[in-house]
Amino acid sequence: MTELILALDFGGTKHTAGLAARGEHTWRGRRQMFSPPGADADLDLAAMLSMGQALLSGQQPAAVGVSFGGPVEYSTGVVRLSHHVPGWENKPLRRIIADAFGAPAFVDNDANLGAIGEHRFGAGQGYDSLLYITVSTGVGGGWVLNGRPWRGHDSMAGEFGHTVVDPNGPPCVCGGRGCVERLAAGPMIARRAREWLSAEPERDTALRRLVKHDLAAIDAQAVAQAAARGDEMAWEALAASARALGQAIGNAANLVNPQRFVLGGGVTKSGARYWDAIRASARSAAMPEVHFDIVPAHLGDDAPLWGAVALVEIETGA
Amino acid sequence: MTELILALDFGGTKHTAGLAARGEHTWRGRRQMFSPPGADADLDLAAMLSMGQALLSGQQPAAVGVSFGGPVEYSTGVVRLSHHVPGWENKPLRRIIADAFGAPAFVDNDANLGAIGEHRFGAGQGYDSLLYITVSTGVGGGWVLNGRPWRGHDSMAGEFGHTVVDPNGPPCVCGGRGCVERLAAGPMIARRAREWLSAEPERDTALRRLVKHDLAAIDAQAVAQAAARGDEMAWEALAASARALGQAIGNAANLVNPQRFVLGGGVTKSGARYWDAIRASARSAAMPEVHFDIVPAHLGDDAPLWGAVALVEIETGA
Structure with missing residues (x-):
């Protein structure tokens, strides 16, 4: 039946x-x-x-x-x-x-x-251990270890978004400073680009044209589109997100050594250059003996x- | 039999x-x-x-x-x-x-x-998950999750010593910057105190007297002894180690949410004030919903x- x-x-x-x-x-x-x-x-x-x-x-x-x-x-x-x-x-x-x-x-x-x-039906099939990371409005995470969910003692494991990348970084909603979420989430990419454009009101960029000079309309997707058109200021706003994610992934790799990192969420659709920057930053933060790959989620x-x-x-x- | x-x-x-x-x-x-x-x-x-x-x-x-x-x-x-x-x-x-x-x-x-x-015979008995951390010449770590050892995909899990606390910190032997080990291990505590005393050759401190003015003789134990005698410069050298450890513990708590952290190794014998500083820094780095305790290893x-x-x-x- x-x-x-x-x-x-x-x-x-x-x-x-x-x-x-x-x-x-x-x-x-x-x-x-x-x-x-x-x-x-x-x-x-x-x-x-x-x-x-x-x-x-x-x-x-x-x-x-x-x-x-x-x-x-x-x-x-x-x-x-x-x-x-x-x-x-x-x-x-x-x-x-x-x-x-x-x-x-x-x-x-x-x-x-x-x-x-993702472990059972998507990008993690056949992998014994993975950290799933979602990057959109916030940054969340979930573990599979030994082929099983690992939730932690308080069901709080996987708070990847609130691991600290830069203790001197900007304050985060969680009370910390320089958390992954504060540096890498979509609204923060948009905010960074908006601040930079506000500071240089005369500078003509692809992003500014894309949002028809309405800086309030900037979101992470617009930043990624502008970056894809060669807007280097937009790319820098995006790259800061990629570097923060990569560094925290490298740290997580050293600490837990999962086989694979699976990344989903809207911000991860920001193009190949974004992915390259995440991978390079993660590789440089991890010890050489620690191996892993970083792949897109399959299930959207x-x-x-x-x-x-x-x-x-x-x-x-x- | x-x-x-x-x-x-x-x-x-x-x-x-x-x-x-x-x-x-x-x-x-x-x-x-x-x-x-x-x-x-x-x-x-x-x-x-x-x-x-x-x-x-x-x-x-x-x-x-x-x-x-x-x-x-x-x-x-x-x-x-x-x-x-x-x-x-x-x-x-x-x-x-x-x-x-x-x-x-x-x-x-x-x-x-x-x-x-420690899980079977020491401070981790009856705990389902823990990170054991040893702080001496280096900083190492090992996991018990779900009551079993977790070694990671490459047998490299637990490299707590090479998680980054400060990306702008001093370079570490591993190639990274501002790793826990580089900030918290015994030789680094000694080096910090030595550098500070070298920079102020006239300053008379308990630590200087303890090593009979031979700065090369400073080790982490001497720093801890001097700090216990009220030498605030020595305490600062030690406190920087405690803060780095605590911050990395808080991050590990957010990421993996183990029930307990068990700390061993020579440096952890640096006194109650050192332990208080570790605990305060860890608590401040972890999210409020994430609970854990930090206790000394029992088995030495x-x-x-x-x-x-x-x-x-x-x-x-x-």
Whole structure:
């Protein structure tokens, strides 16, 4: 008998549900919605439950895997909080989902599930150890070690974004200074380029033309596009991100020595030169005896959703 | 029938052999010798084999656990090299020991075995995950994750000493800049104090008196003694080491979230103020949600030797 696995991904702004069968690696159904402005936890939950029920259309899932875009205590499945949506504090998401679908549920954060998803279905297949890193609005990370998720003692392992690259660097939201996230995330690339252009109002650059002189419109994607057109100031704003990522990857390689680093998230679509800069910086930070490669994620935005499927397969012994 | 486990520890300058029985946590016999000046791998090996045979006095060991003070490829038991003694390059130590004693042998580096030893017999008992850090002439580290040694893909995990604390810091032997080892190891504490005293030849300090004005005689222990007598310049030399260690511990906590950090090695005997500074710096570098404690190793210099016993117990399924 086919065992159905329902996968749910609560993102910051976007929620996705997918239905898969155990052992199959294509979606039988997949739905997505944007969280409405002013949404809270209960609204998002209700919307997600209804997407899940619609996908199931009366069928019973064997289990439900849930990705949450924020810290979760894995052993209990209780959400600590969301940095994007109010009302998630200490929500017992695992129990709520299990009750709603009458099936076992497993809940983990999106970065851990991205790691598990890429390990089972994507760029990490056949690798014994990897660090999955997502670089977009923030920088997150998740570990697979010995072929299994490694969540750490407090379910907090993988906070790659808040390892320090430069103790004299700019202050980060976490209270630290010069964290990877503060130096490498998309908004920081944009901010850097914006500041440089503001400081030289007469300088005509590809980036300035690209945003039609509206510096507020600069985002990391625009910076990458301008860099691709030969805008060296834009490239420098991007390169600073690549160097910070690479240095932290090199440090992580020395400390944990995983076989592979898998990088996903919007900022990693910034072109070959960006990737070369990450790799060069990582190689120079790591000891010569420490080997690894750095590759793009294969599953794109669906990595956490596939991770939710993988989590069910792992936890229910497939 | 009692199963005897022979444990051998090849240190940089000191070699130790111990004989234990499976399940017993006291030595039935223990011998130690200093490596003579000008020793090479073959000489050290011969000396170690003879200590082992003397301890066994004709009895047959069930297995031999071996600690080596340098990088070892764990799966093959081949030593890569020694940074202290010539002739170790690519030496198949596991096979040599197994042949000599007619018993299975297991070989790992001293930091990994320190971790395993402390986990099974020392400060890590009952802890699921820990990073063991040794701070003496160099800075090394070894992981226990999920209650098992984590060696990494190239047997290189735990190179805590070569994670970067300050990318603009002084150059390290590894080719990097501002590594933990370069900022925190004993010789660097001594060097810092020596440089400061050289720069102020008229300044009378407890440290200067302690070494009878012979700055070349300054070592980390002297710096710690002077700091304990209220010498603030000596304390600053020591505090820089504590801060670097703490910052790297905080980063490792964010990245891997182990339950406990166990610190051993001569430099960690520098007093309560040194420990307080490590803890404060680590706590400030780690995210608030990431919990851990930092405690002294229990087994002292015998941690790798007990780790060799633990390794045999793990590998032979006890």
